Amino acid sequence: MKATLLRKFAFGLTLAAFSAQAQNPVSITVSSSAQGPVISKYIYSHFAEHLGHSIYGGFYVGDTSKIPNTNGIRNDVVAALRKMKIPSLRWPGGCFADTYHWRDGVGPKDKRPAIVNRWWGGVTEDNSFGTHDFLNMCELLGADPYVAGNVGSGTVQELADWVQYATSDSKNPMSDLRKANGRDKPWGVRFWGVGNEAWGCGGNMTAEYYANEFRKYSTFMANSDGEGKIFRIASGANSGDYNWTETLMKNIPHNLIEGIALHHYAVIDWNNKSSASEFSEKQYFQSMRQALLMDSLVTKHARIMDKYDPKKRIALVVDEWGGWYDVEKGTNPGFLFQQNTMRDALIAGTTLNIFNNHADRVRMANLAQCINVLQSVILTDQQKMILTPTYHVMEMYNVHQDATLLPLTINNDTSYGMGNEKLPAVSASASKDKSGVVHITLTNIDPAHQQKIALNLSGLNLKNVSGRILTSAKVQDHNTFTEPEKVKPVAFKGASLKGSNLDVNLPPVSVVVLTLN
Structure with missing residues (x-):
């Protein structure tokens, strides 16, 4: 006592x-x-969803804003992320990805249809930030785009057209449309997610059903030019769902897949997540226990992958990870805005050490999320911007990018x-x-x-x-x-x-x- x-x-x-x-x-x-093995730089990647003030007010303020910007993208954010050496950025979701129809976000901004963001706060999404805005922003950041495709409410043709729109330089309807919308050369997008959390908000599918859907979508996603082979990432397991990984590895032909995802958050209790900044030592201990569980999860999922892929050709992509707490008082509960403390710095440091030590299989990971959402590296408030403790860890650790373990x-x-x-x-x-x-x-x-x-x-x-x-x-x-x-x-x-x-x-x-x- x-x-x-x-x-x-x-x-x-x-x-x-x-x-x-x-x-x-x-x-x-x-x-x-x-x-x-080489520690892939993509282990240090990030995630930006149409959620709260991640895109609007975070990355994007519009080209009429008084906040210094380049084509609507905040200059201070670009400078900070370039210093951090952000290697890749995942977009547009998350759960939002499986309600997103990419054609709504191209062409003249005043003619783009508005939708309701049913997942995150029920706010109006005016689609003013779309494919061109995101891919051009990635060029400013020096980061490779990772585009999450819509499987839950989309079609095979829709995703195949998006791939062609972003990657093809030959004469075809999608490259013609891209040129008509102001971009002559393709962006050469390599990383493509085939749906998101298919076991949950991406469609509540069974693993067997999703494996068949993935096979179908992946078949039609190849770049028709035959240049810059794309990297197709399957919607993977939720934390310790090892059957999901086993089913996908067993049922998806390995010539159709380059990566399989894994999602795990350091959450104390999904029904009582606790405060991001006012927490007890018991809650701190519980958070770190959940964060350190990542080592066991990666080990066990990798062991299953090794059984079907002993040469480790297929990457394990942990494209959502980080701490998840209650939102800050007085903020929209659907915006997932939380503070970022030394606890988060320790979650980041320990998790990145785990990924580094599993670099033979983990070849991409995306912290959730980059700005103003969950375990952010940047917080903004109008013209103000601050760097979080997590940002500093990611910046310090960038010395490992593409180094030999x-x-x-x-x-x-x-x-x-x-x-x-x-x-x-x-x-x-x-x-x-x-x-x-x-x-x-x-x-x-x-x-x-x-x-x-x-x-x-x-x-x-x-x-x-x-x-x-x-x-x-x-x-x-x-x-x-x-x-x-x-x-x-x-x-x-x-x-x-x-x-x-x-x-x-x-x-x-x-x-x-x-x-x-």
Whole structure:
């Protein structure tokens, strides 16, 4: 009882009050000989749905806005996402994708029909942001578009026409229509989702039924020019639905599919998700438990895929992940606007470490969502824009993009416990980039103890170490429009390299990126 009271008192106080380190050090051995896979840059991708203020007011303000913009796209958003090195952006949904008919969003804006966004708040969607706006925006961002097609309420012909509209340079009705709408050359869109959450808002289908639908849609989606082979992604499982993955892998010919999706959110309780910024230690622990479940999910789904695809040709695409909480008080419940705290930074850091370490199968992942929705990297309010703790983690971790994974083993004797439950306090991943520089990313989810880390780097011949850290006094800390830089990265001085041994003192609730050469 006394220990419980002390923990409740401790949670939320400053990190300086917890300088005592955990009893057992964490030993990590980084392999210098094992040849790991390349960590695909697309693991660091994002998601933008027609939901709340994600598109309108987030990315897009219109070309008559006083907010500085390029063809209606906010310049400050573009600059921030380019610095973060956003590799790909998924659009237009989400659930919205299976009610979206792409022809409503092309041609003169004043002639586009309006619809009701039945999934998200029942608001009017005027279709002023459509295919050209999204694909041109991706060019501004330097990001590859990932277009989610409508299977739930669309047709095979509709999706096949969309592929041709965006990718074909030959003489045909769709390329002629694109040219008439002001775009001469195609965008060369590679990534295409064949529906979204077919088990739920995408049609409430069975796995067997959807597998047959996918076969049909995929057959007609090839680029007729034969150039730039498209990457077709099946609507995959909800968290631990392993039968869904098994059914798709067994029933879809492998020449028709390049990727299969997986969705998992760090949700405490779908009926009581709790506040994004005012939460107890118990709720924090539960969130981290759900986030760390991603490792088991990826492992088990990958094992099923290995049975049918031992050469790992088909990618596992985790195209929706992140923390999901109650919306902020006074906001539209259908807009899914939530604050973003150090808890979210730790969810991001641990999850990205998991994806990196499974880079042999996970080759794309899309954080949900990019702006003003769920675990955003950017929040906007009229002309104001702030970067969230999650943004900073994604920006810090971009050193792993297209680097070679250095497999590591963790002897994680130190755990973060509550009651009879324990979670690993430390997560890590490592890579070597094309210039030979090694990067190691570390997280400590324990809110009360620093962790002493002993890394063995034998065979890597490293001489210098530097680093950056993201941490704050409380797990609930976050940036606001009045205090936009309360949580931001700073130089990290807690690492010491002696020969092949690297000692790190990792503060409570922290994310660290180390650079070694």
